[in-house]
Amino acid sequence: MSEGLKGTEIVVKCLKEENVKNLFGFPGGQLIPLYDELYEETDVRSILVRHEQGAAHAADGYARASGDPGVCMATSGPGATNLITGLLNATMDSIPVVAFTAQVPTKAIGTDAFQEADTFGITMPITKHNFLVKSTDHLSWTIKGAFKIANTGRKGAVVIDLPNDVQQNRSKEYHHGEVKFAGYNPSIVPNPLQLKRIAQKLVEAERPLILAGGGVILANASEDLRLLAEYLGAGVATTLMGKGAIPENHPLSLGMVGMHGRLGANKMINNCDVLLVIGCRFSDRTTGWGLESFAPDAVKIHCDIDSSELNKNISVDFPLVGDANLVIRDLIKFIKKFEDVKKDTNIWRKRVNQLHSMCEECETVKPNGKLTPEIIIKTINNFLDDNAIVTTEVGQNQMFAAHYYITKKPRQFISSGGLGTMGFGFPAAIGAKVAKPDSQVLDIAGDGSFLMVCQELATAMTEDIPVVVGILNNSFLGMVRQWQELFWDKRYAGTKLGTLPDFVKLAESFGAYGERVEKASDIEKALKNAFDSGIVSVLDFKIESETNILPMIPPGGRVDEMIGVGRCRHK
Amino acid sequence: MSTQIISVLVEDEAGSLTRMSGMFSRRGINIHSLTVSPSEKEGMSRMTIVTTGDEREIEKIEKQLNKLIEVVKVNILDKNTSVVRDLCLLKVYADKENRAEVLEIANAFKSNIVDISIRTITLEITADPLDIDRFVETMKNFGIKELFRTGVTAISRDIEKKSGG
Numbered sequence: 067m068s069e070g071l072k073g074t075e076i077v078v079k080c081l082k083e084e085n086v087k088n089l090f091g092f093p094g095g096q097l098i099p100l101y102d103e104l105y106e107e108t109d110v111r112s113i114l115v116r117h118e119q120g121a122a123h124a125a126d127g128y129a130r131a132s133g134d135p136g137v138c139m140a141t142s143g144p145g146a147t148n149l150i151t152g153l154l155n156a157t158m159d160s161i162p163v164v165a166f167t168a169q170v171p172t173k174a175i176g177t178d179a180f181q182e183a184d185t186f187g188i189t190m191p192i193t194k195h196n197f198l199v200k201s202t203d204h205l206s207w208t209i210k211g212a213f214k215i216a217n218t219g220r221k222g223a224v225v226i227d228l229p230n231d232v233q234q235n236r237s238k239e240y241h242h243g244e245v246k247f248a249g250y251n252p253s254i255v256p257n258p259l260q261l262k263r264i265a266q267k268l269v270e271a272e273r274p275l276i277l278a279g280g281g282v283i284l285a286n287a288s289e290d291l292r293l294l295a296e297y298l299g300a301g302v303a304t305t306l307m308g309k310g311a312i313p314e315n316h317p318l319s320l321g322m323v324g325m326h327g328r329l330g331a332n333k334m335i336n337n338c339d340v341l342l343v344i345g346c347r348f349s350d351r352t353t354g355w356g357l358e359s360f361a362p363d364a365v366k367i368h369c370d371i372d373s374s375e376l377n378k379n380i381s382v383d384f385p386l387v388g389d390a391n392l393v394i395r396d397l398i399k400f401i402k403k404f405e406d407v408k409k410d411t412n413i414w415r416k417r418v419n420q421l422h423s424m425c426e427e428c429e430t431v432k433p434n435g436k437l438t439p440e441i442i443i444k445t446i447n448n449f450l451d452d453n454a455i456v457t458t459e460v461g462q463n464q465m466f467a468a469h470y471y472i473t474k475k476p477r478q479f480i481s482s483g484g485l486g487t488m489g490f491g492f493p494a495a496i497g498a499k500v501a502k503p504d505s506q507v508l509d510i511a512g513d514g515s516f517l518m519v520c521q522e523l524a525t526a527m528t529e530d531i532p533v534v535v536g537i538l539n540n541s542f543l544g545m546v547r548q549w550q551e552l553f554w555d556k557r558y559a560g561t562k563l564g565t566l567p568d569f570v571k572l573a574e575s576f577g578a579y580g581e582r583v584e585k586a587s588d589i590e591k592a593l594k595n596a597f598d599s600g601i602v603s604v605l606d607f608k609i610e611s612e613t614n615i616l617p618m619i620p621p622g623g624r625v626d627e628m629i630g631v632g633r634c635r636h637k
Numbered sequence: 638m639s640t641q642i643i644s645v646l647v648e649d650e651a652g653s654l655t656r657m658s659g660m661f662s663r664r665g666i667n668i669h670s671l672t673v674s675p676s677e678k679e680g681m682s683r684m685t686i687v688t689t690g691d692e693r694e695i696e697k698i699e700k701q702l703n704k705l706i707e708v709v710k711v712n713i714l715d716k717n718t719s720v721v722r723d724l725c726l727l728k729v730y731a732d733k734e735n736r737a738e739v740l741e742i743a744n745a746f747k748s749n750i751v752d753i754s755i756r757t758i759t760l761e762i763t764a765d766p767l768d769i770d771r772f773v774e775t776m777k778n779f780g781i782k783e784l785f786r787t788g789v790t791a792i793s794r795d796i797e798k799k800s801g802g
Contacts, residue, residue, distance in 0.1 A: 190656055191663050195706045198651065215706060248648055248681075249709040374700035377693070 070238035074103035090121035094141020096168035122152020127494025132501035135162035143181030158484030194222030202237035211245035219252025256388030265400035274300035275338035280307025281345015285390035299411030301418035303331035330425035459515030462544035489518030523576040526602035573604035670788030
């Protein structure tokens, strides 16, 4: 045991081999060895958060912005349990995150020692995979295996639980090369026979529509997706996770589909004759309820890297397992072979474009000079440059952002989809800014969400991570209040947050920049002040307390049953 | 809804049984029985799971099982071409008056006597689970003191290809 590398040396060596440059963490008794190892390390930056949940979300945001796995660490017991929400958030949105959790020494495991938690047991159902390392001899193999699992196939979070003695003991064992698992070999190459059948259906389509999910972004397939859409003349709707898979100012882009989706996108879903779904898992927020009425007349094609998603929520005519990048590239190849039988889709193409702009017209609320979320986000659209990254919290702020923010490139709209985690956006923005220090990073937040993670202002200040938080402050838990208004007889139980705190003073108490905005005409100047300040900033946009994000599919409603579109003048 | 037997080859890692059973509970699927034993491959175990579901549900289970990192192979066993066995230990009340009758039935079911006391007889039977169900039902007439079943284990039959002649 006295020879070889120390466990913590092995950890850092592996991190370097995995090209990890940044990690987010918070120390504690059992994690001292690893922190000590990183103390004078210059190649791996260790960013101190102020709550472990922030570390997990920051790693998640880092991964979404960069495309590389995000890394976080926490101590045993409460440190590890505080990571839980962030780990499930990453797993549900298929984001590669590797988490190191310290554990009590192996001999103390099972004794209910101080700060002992069964992290291995607790994280099992919320991660893609997890490990408890019982010997330093297995450490390098485990870490390399963890990165492989997190970042291949359908991506997700992986936990490595590291007992104190495993960190401190020495071992001569070091695994070189790729780690192989007998039962893990994700199939990413699509079946050519099925591809050919699908290509044939696509060229025969008169009204083709593509629904792109987060899988397209994760596979870096956006550029080819646009080519495919243009070649087919297919409208492209996206899920929340797929926002940015196609430039949203593209003539074929229909925007987000689903419960809070664009009216045009939802209409077209039920008007197409062939629906090509790529890298999407048909979540209930995407499909609405009444699954048989989702694109009822269309031939449905579903391509996903995870075979268990095929025919899970919606039965389809053509399922195909494969990486979105390979699927789209190969589809383009096959479609070109069928050039001579390709149907003319020009009429449909025009209709897609028309309907999109018509619906946009109907959805637009007259501002009357008031400070509305719509005006704020439309100003943000004009203010931010093409490389800017927008993150969101969860609730109305998220849906306003999803609705009105025009995302032009992939990995530039970062939001908690599956888990819907309030408090995600700010730490995720910190992670994104660390990944892309030259990009403007803005968190579109709500007052409720931001208060859950506002302590990370300290992280952003001390680590010099100048992100901007724009709070759509309505003094309510806005989305739940909206449901209570629409479906619960306006009984605002538990949703009235009141006008505290003073977010400007809160920001200033951390040494951050803060500004209150009460008039639409001040939005742009405030944005400029915040980004020019060069430090983390909080903009407190005082919006009306009872604003709704409409139209929406009511609970139990179908995709074509949107409410709040009373002003629609078009069929 | 019909009973299905799923045979899973898994890597022998700490926690693989929890991971497996956790998948079932998380997806709201009931497990009727679950047995774990060493397999012919070193470092791998075989789990035999009995559950109920229609074809689509079983397909979902198969896919979810395949997603688990430790799972190497999943087989849905066809009952018509598999040998299915369950082992049962049963302690039945048998006094002077009905002892002969109990033994007669035990014999008819080809069960073995493994222990006898003044008031009870303990029987052991290895058979198809349905046969054991009938055995247990019959023995209920005498009063069952204790009942243990191992749960199902199963293996597929090798179907010989017909030779040309």
